[in-house]
Structures are given as C-alpha cells and as structure tokens.
Amino acid sequence: MTSPALQVSELTKDFGGLRAVDGISFSVGAGEFVGLIGPNGCGKSTTFNCISGLLESTSGSVEVFGQDVTDSRADQIQAFGLTRTFQHTRLWREMTVIENLLVPPRDQFAPNLIISLLRPSTRKAEKQRLINAYEVLEMLEIEHMAHNLASELSGGQSKLVDIGRALMSSPRVLLLDEPVAGVAGPLAEKIFQNLRTLTSERNIGMLVIEHNMDFILRTGVDRIIVVDVGRILMEGNPDEVRQNQDVIEAYLGDT
C-alpha cells in the first residue's frame, strides 16, 4: 500500500498545563484537498507548527510519504517536500511581489553564488522560475500586481502572495493557514477552486485551515476535519459534515 502524503498519529502538544493539541490522528492523500476547521484557539495552527517542525510535539508522530519526520528540523521537513504558510503573513516588505516569489529557497545555489549565477544552466533555471512565478500570480489573479511593493498590498493580497511563495517551492505536501483570510468572498472561492485544480494536477497533499464553516462547505474540498478543543470532533466529506449533529449544534444552528 502506498503511504499517504501526510500521516499524523496521536499528535499531542502541551504548553505548560495547557493541552493545545490532544491526540489528533489523520491523514492526507496525494492529490487530496482537505480542510481543517475549528473555533478560535482549538489548536489548528499549533497542529501545523508541530507537523512542520516549528514546535516540538509532546507526543505522537508525523510521516511525510512514509518518512518519519517527527524529530526532524523544519528545514529537513521542507526538504522532504512539505511547505507551510503562516496565519500571519511574513513577506519581504521592501521587495516587489515578483521578487518575493523569486527569493530562492535555501540551498538552491552552489556555495559560490556568483559563479553559480554565471552558469548557463543556472540562467536557464532562473528564466524558468520567472515563467513559473508569473503562472502562479496568474492563478492567484494578482499578476497585475507583480511590480508592486509588498508593503503596498492589502492583507488579503499579501495572503495571496504568500500562497504564491509556497507554490514556488513545488511542494508535495502543502499546509495553508487561513490562506484567504481578508480576501473578498468571490475571489476567495475562485482561489480555492484553483487550489483544488492544482492539488489534482500536481498530486499535492493539501491541508487548508479555514475558520468559516459555510465557506469551506461550498468550496469543493474532498474532506473536512473538524477540530474542537484540541481533538477531532468529526471528519468526512462536505455532505457528511453538513449532516453531522455535533457540527450542526456547534456551527450551523438548528435550522
């Protein structure tokens, strides 16, 4: 049997006496688009921080395509193909949008940067990166902002550039923390549709945190994991989530 893109098993994270993540287990398959939803403070971002190696988990394990990365450093986990974005976007504010996308990932160049840049193969690779960057901006519908400084962008636009940066690393597993927060409704839906297509086309394991239940239910994700106080309340496809009694009581009201 092939391993899932991401396997999280019994993941727990304590901050002193506070158990922020309480024995969470789930998987995301390659080519699967999964939503992670739950109320403020229920442990969604902490789950991302543990998976991506930013925080050391208290117990449990994380595997990326069958590779145990539980005790690996964040940069090692990224090298296995897992990329994540942060809830609070961090762009290079004095650089343009396109420059933000083109900042090379670590270890892209040989130790001598100048010699590396002069090599024809490097120039070709850089040209390809530029083409990729414009394709990514087009997909996110912000290609007209390519030469704007990041400091000029709205919160929603910054979020989109941040997704773009994550996509530039050609991730095999992509974790997006509230990627469309602050993005106007119709555009947010379009971006989700485009991410859906990309997930299938590139066979990415995609896990997206979203805080709006109505929104996630109509965006065509394959599966939704509903978290409450550090635990999984339920998981299922959008129809199953819509009909789940616990979810109805917690989110949807008894209409």
Ligand SMILES: Nc1ncnc2c1ncn2[C@@H]1O[C@H](COP(=O)(O)OP(=O)(O)OP(=O)(O)O)[C@@H](O)[C@H]1O
């Ligand atoms: N570094 C930290 N140190 C101590 N407590 C933390 C830390 N990070 C998160 N917490 C706490 O852990 C709990 C879960 O926080 P987390 O940020 O994971 O929630 P969330 O589901 O992402 O919430 P939101 O929807 O507001 O983004 C909260 O009670 C939070 O205050």
Ligand SMILES: [Mg+2]
């Ligand atoms: Mg969060």
